[in-house]
Amino acid sequence: MITTTLHxxxxxxxxxxxxxxxxxxxxxxxxxxxxRGRRTIVVxxxxxxxxxTAIFGRAPVYEPARVAPxxxxxxxxxxxxxxxxxxxxxxxxxxxxxxLEHKTVQTFLDATPGARETMVxxxxxxxxxxxxxxxxxxxxxxxxxxxxxxxxxxxxxxxxGPVGKRASExxxxxxxxxxxxxxVALPEEMVVNETIELWEKLHHEVPELPxxxxxxxxxxxxxxxxxxxxLISRLGGLGLQGPAAELLLSGQWEADLEVAxxxxxxxxxxxxxxxxxxxxxxxxxxxxxxxxxxxxxQLAAALQRQALAxxxx
Amino acid sequence: MTLGDIIRSNRLxxxxxxGGVGKTTSSAALALRAAREGRKVIVLTIxxxxxxxxxxxxxxxxxxxxxxxxxxxxxxxxxLWAMMLDNRKTFDDLIARLSPDEAARDSILHNRIYRAIADxxxxxxxxxxxxxxxxxxxxxxxxxxxxDTPPVKNALDFLDAxxxxxxxxxxxxxxxxxxxxxxxxxxxxxxxxxxxxxxKLLSYIFGEEFLGELRxxxxxxxxxxxxxxxxxxxxxxxxxxxxxxxxxxSAPTSPSLxxxxxxxxxxxxxxxxxPGVIVNQRHRVSDTPLDPAGLLGALAADQSADLGxxxxxxxxxxxxxxxxxxxxxxxxxAGLVAELERSLTRVQQRWEVPRxxxxxxxxxxxxxxxxxxxxxx
Numbered sequence: 001m002i003t004t005t006l007h008x009x010x011x012x013x014x015x016x017x018x019x020x021x022x023x024x025x026x027x028x029x030x031x032x033x034x035x036r037g038r039r040t041i042v043v044x045x046x047x048x049x050x051x052x053t054a055i056f057g058r059a060p061v062y063e064p065a066r067v068a069p070x071x072x073x074x075x076x077x078x079x080x081x082x083x084x085x086x087x088x089x090x091x092x093x094x095x096x097x098x099x100l101e102h103k104t105v106q107t108f109l110d111a112t113p114g115a116r117e118t119m120v121x122x123x124x125x126x127x128x129x130x131x132x133x134x135x136x137x138x139x140x141x142x143x144x145x146x147x148x149x150x151x152x153x154x155x156x157x158x159x160x161g162p163v164g165k166r167a168s169e170x171x172x173x174x175x176x177x178x179x180x181x182x183x184v185a186l187p188e189e190m191v192v193n194e195t196i197e198l199w200e201k202l203h204h205e206v207p208e209l210p211x212x213x214x215x216x217x218x219x220x221x222x223x224x225x226x227x228x229x230x231l232i233s234r235l236g237g238l239g240l241q242g243p244a245a246e247l248l249l250s251g252q253w254e255a256d257l258e259v260a261x262x263x264x265x266x267x268x269x270x271x272x273x274x275x276x277x278x279x280x281x282x283x284x285x286x287x288x289x290x291x292x293x294x295x296x297x298q299l300a301a302a303l304q305r306q307a308l309a310x311x312x313x
Numbered sequence: 314m315t316l317g318d319i320i321r322s323n324r325l326x327x328x329x330x331x332g333g334v335g336k337t338t339s340s341a342a343l344a345l346r347a348a349r350e351g352r353k354v355i356v357l358t359i360x361x362x363x364x365x366x367x368x369x370x371x372x373x374x375x376x377x378x379x380x381x382x383x384x385x386x387x388x389x390x391x392x393l394w395a396m397m398l399d400n401r402k403t404f405d406d407l408i409a410r411l412s413p414d415e416a417a418r419d420s421i422l423h424n425r426i427y428r429a430i431a432d433x434x435x436x437x438x439x440x441x442x443x444x445x446x447x448x449x450x451x452x453x454x455x456x457x458x459x460x461d462t463p464p465v466k467n468a469l470d471f472l473d474a475x476x477x478x479x480x481x482x483x484x485x486x487x488x489x490x491x492x493x494x495x496x497x498x499x500x501x502x503x504x505x506x507x508x509x510x511x512x513k514l515l516s517y518i519f520g521e522e523f524l525g526e527l528r529x530x531x532x533x534x535x536x537x538x539x540x541x542x543x544x545x546x547x548x549x550x551x552x553x554x555x556x557x558x559x560x561x562x563s564a565p566t567s568p569s570l571x572x573x574x575x576x577x578x579x580x581x582x583x584x585x586x587x588p589g590v591i592v593n594q595r596h597r598v599s600d601t602p603l604d605p606a607g608l609l610g611a612l613a614a615d616q617s618a619d620l621g622x623x624x625x626x627x628x629x630x631x632x633x634x635x636x637x638x639x640x641x642x643x644x645x646x647a648g649l650v651a652e653l654e655r656s657l658t659r660v661q662q663r664w665e666v667p668r669x670x671x672x673x674x675x676x677x678x679x680x681x682x683x684x685x686x687x688x689x690x
Contacts, residue, residue, distance in 0.1 A: 018332010019569065049575045051568060095514055098507070104489045105511050111481030112519070112527075113429045140332045143463070153429050160520025189672055190365075191333070224631070227620040231628045234616045235609065244608040246598055250635040251628070252670060292567065 002213055003277055003307040007033060009180035010128050011173060012135045013209075015144035016184035017194045021217045023051040024292065025184050025279075026137040028299035034071035035300070038132035041072040045120055045138065045147070050075045052137070055292045064127075072131070081119040082109060084126075089162045117150035118163050121170045128173065141198045148174075148206045174208040181212040185268065187219055187261040196271050214272045216264055218281040220257040229255055257281070277306060316560075316664055317687045319588055320347045320457065323558045325450050325551060327460045329580075330562035331572040335593040337365055338673050338682060339562055339666075340461035344393055345676070346683035347457050348383065351390035355449055358461040359398050359442060368675050369395055376402045385676050394455070403441040404431040411540040420533040426526055438463065440479060443548040450551055479545055484538055487531045552585055561590040563653075565646035565665075574656050581658075589662035591686070592650055596643045597667045603636055605629040664689035 006012065006029070014026045023044075030042035041064055044050050052075075053059040056067040062080040064072040086096045099105050109115055127134045138144040151174070154167035173179055181202065185195040199212055224232070232255050235248050268276050282298045320326065320343055328340045337358055344356035355378060358365075366373045369381045376399030383389040405422060412418035421427050442460070449458045480486065493512035516524050551557055559580050563573035573590050580587040606629055613625040654663060666682075666689045673679050 019334060019564065023568070049571070051571075054567065054571065089518065090514065095510070098511060099514060102507075102511060104486055105515070107480045107483065107486050108490065108515070111486075113426060113481075115519075140463075157425060157429060157526070158519045158523040160522050161516075161518050163519055164523075186333075225621070225624070225627075227617070227624040228628050228631065231613060231617050231620055231624050232632075235612060235628075238612065238616075240612075243599065243603050244612075247603045247605060247608055247632050247636050249670060250598065250639040251632040253639070254631075254635045256670070 002275060003303060003310055006180050006182070006213060007036070007133075007307065010133060010176075010178035011124065012133065012180045012182060013138050013144075013148070014136060014182045014184065015138040015141060015198070016182075016215075017186075017191050017198075018140040020184040020186050020191060022140075022184050023137050024055070024296055024299060025182070025215060025217065026135050027052060027055045027296045028303060030071055030073075030133075030135050031068070031296055032300040032303055033133045033135070034068055037070060039070055039130075040133045040135065041074060041127055041131045043073070043124065043127065043134060043136045044075040045136065046078050047075055055296055057293075074127075076120050076123050078110070078116050078120060081123045082116075085119045085122055085166075089166075114150045114154040114157065114167075115163060117147050118154050118167050118170070121147075121151060122166045125166070125170055125173055128178075141194060145198070145201055145205055148202070148209065152206070152208065171208050174206070177210070179210065181209050183212045183214050185214055185216050185264065187216060187257065187264040189260070189263070192264045192267050195268065199271060211275060212272070213275045213277060214268050215277045215279060216261075216268060217279050219261045219265070219278045220254065220281050222258050222262065224255055224258060229259075277303075279303070279306070314588060314662060315687060316343065316591070316689060317346070319558055319560070321350070321352075322556070323457065324556040325446070325458050325460070325554070325558075327462060327552075327557070327559045328562050329462050329559060329576050331564075331569050334562050334564040334569050336562045337461045338679070339591060339593060339686060340459050341365055341369065341395070342673075342679050342683035342686055344395075344457075344459045345381075345679055346687055347459075348381075348391040348393035349386060349389045349680075349683075352456040353392045353394075353454075354457045354459065355394040355396065355455045356459045356461065357396055357398065357442070357445060357449060359438065359463045365673065365679075366395075366397075368673050368679050369393075370676065371395065373397075375399070381676075383676070386680065391456075398438070398442055398445055400438050400441045401431045403445055407441075407444055407541070408537065411537040413536060417533060417536065421530070421537075424526065424530045424533065426523075426530045444544065446551065447544045447548050451547060479541075482534065482538060482541065484542075487535065487538065491528065491531055491535075552583075555586070557586060559585050559587045561587065563590055563592050564594050565592050565596075565649055567649060570649055570653050573653065577656060577661070587661065589657070589664065590653065591689070592653070592663055592665045594668040595646060595650075595665045596639055597665075598636065598639050598643045600640070602640070603633075605633040605636075 012029060014022050016022050026042050030040050033040040042052060044052055044060055050060050052073050056073055058065065058067065060073040060075040062074060062077050064074045067073050083100065086099060090096050090099070124134060124136065139147065151167040151170040155164055155171060158164035183195055183198055185191050195214060199214065202209060202212060232248070232251050236252055240248060265276070265278060279299060279302050282295055326343065328336050330336050340358065341356050344354045347354045371379055371381070375397060378394050378396045381393040381395055383393055408421050409418050412421065442462070446458065446460060449455060489508070493508045561573050561576045563569045577587065577590070609629060609632065613629055617625040650663065650665065657663065666685050669681060669685060671678065673682060
């Protein structure tokens with residue numbers, strides 16, 4: 001059910017600890033939605049060095065650009081979001097120009113708490129009106145929370161103006177049931193800890209958002225029998241040196257990963273219940289095989305299989 | 314130059330890089346090594362894992378400087394301290410320190426705009442990290458401060474620190490804002506005209522209520538500004554100090570190395586001293602295939618007497634396959650690192666740190682990471 005639900009969301013926000021594969025997963029979700037015929041856009045937020053570049057072979061800019069049938073990408077840069085926002089909010093073109101040419105006012109708009117984020121989120125809202133699905137590669141954990149908290153703060157600080165009004169529209173979208181939130185995790189103890197902390201923090205600080213779905217990425221499926229694991233562990237206890245130790249270590253790493261995956265599934269499952277999706281590890285020990293685009297395709301296929309498996313009784 | 318040399322000769326070391334590359338662990342491990350050698354060190358982290366805190370014997374990191382018990386390492390000659398940045402508290406402390414009296418302090422602390430800022434709504438975290446640096450580095454209580462910065466997308470704000478928030482508090486903005494509220498004091502009709510129009514626009518955009526509150530905030534803040542700017546300028550100077558080094562930390566993966574290259578370029582263009590890149594979690598294996606049966610066949614048979622009939626054979630086959638996969642990965646990594654090297658200058662280095670088995674869960678394993686870092690070349 002859970003994977004299918006994700007596909008039906010209008011807005012999908014993807015966050016998680018750094019290095020967990022947020023960008024790759026966002027791209028895979030985008031690829032999948034587009035292949036199902038939905039008009040889709042994958043979005044980065046004000047990234048100096050857009051991570052999607054390596055995947056789609058072109059650097060996303062503010063204006064959406066087509067990278068595949070039904071699939072666009074963009075990078076919501078703050079300054080352009082501001083310009084667009086002013087153009088739709090301020091009654092006269094001449095006044096927009098006045099603001100954009102005044103350095104002090106620019107600084108003011110850039111740094112007024114909540115203004116910048118509201119304008120970026122406002123752009124996201126506009127995109128949801130133009131696409132069937134908008135997938136956002138959000139900043140890492142803590143920073144994602146501070147961005148997502150902004151609409152609430154803006155509504156309470158700026159109730160009288162269009163910033164506040166737009167922020168309340170963003171909140172409405174968050175609450176509408178058409179927004180989905182994903183935390184990407186890895187089968188590593190520290191990452192699982194941070195995922196659980198983030199899960200709770202998001203619930204407390206951005207109650208408008210639905211409970212997140214956790215995607216456990218790079219999971220190693222169990223392939224060793226108990227006896228095989230036992231033997232590897234016994235050999236590990238012999239204090240071997242040289243090539244024998246190296247050979248053993250490579251097996252131990254894979255065995256450890258299987259154990260870590262089982263532990264992560266147990267701990268995350270206890271915390272998030274049904275909201276857990278497990279995606280297999282691609283390539284060996286995290287190495288890219290055939291470049292990032294191929295990884296995205298494989299990941300999309302894994303998501304697809306997951307959705308099909310859910311539909312089966 | 315080794316990382317040991319860098320840790321010994323600097324007063325401030327700032328670790329930057331993308332998330333999930335072992336930046337926090339490396340920072341703590343370097344700090345621990347420096348403490349063992351006799352320096353008084355503090356590691357300041359922004360968003361640490363609780364596990365790392367536990368490995369240092371702390372329940373969790375707090376905003377107070379906590380001394381780490383090193384008695385488990387009898388050869389430790391110095392002191393290791395650790396703390397985590399608590400944004401709100403650091404900001405409140407700063408306001409208290411700079412306020413001329415209690416009334417001035419409270420009028421800021423109770424302002425709703427201030428509270429939103431202190432809660433890191435406008436990215437004040439970077440500002441507060443620099444504020445804390447001022448305190449720790451220039452306070453003279455430590456020989457060495459190691460700072461673990463937040464992950465990449467925000468780290469640029471940090472290098473520009475105090476960046477966005479400082480621009481907001483900038484005297485020019487504040488002065489302009491307050492003067493538009495008080496047109497009698499503005500000289501010249503033209504300026505008054507433009508400013509009046511812009512101000513009207515801002516009240517339209519943000520609402521009267523917000524601007525009223527903002528005015529109160531600026532008025533209360535006006536007297537503190539010089540104190541803050543002074544501290545900020547001292548930290549910017551510190552970033553360019555010859556005894557400050559930026560270390561880029563990366564994993565041997567393509568996205569992480571892209572970020573590393575980006576940092577190399579940014580640090581270079583800002584004229585900040587960057588001796589090199591730490592490439593963590595590098596998988597090191599021999600170039601040639603290993604023969605599982607020849608190397609481990611007898612031992613495996615010996616150790617599996619009480620296990621299932623095919624266990625030894627299965628494990629040997631698995632080890633061979635795992636080693637082959639690891640070799641492939643290692644080759645991919647070697648290519649990526651070679652590519653990175655081409656973007657280094659002659660004075661920049663890269664240190665490859667092998668991936669160690671297991672996770673860091675106590676002082677001993679953190680110390681092992683420190684050893685690996687110091688041995689890296």
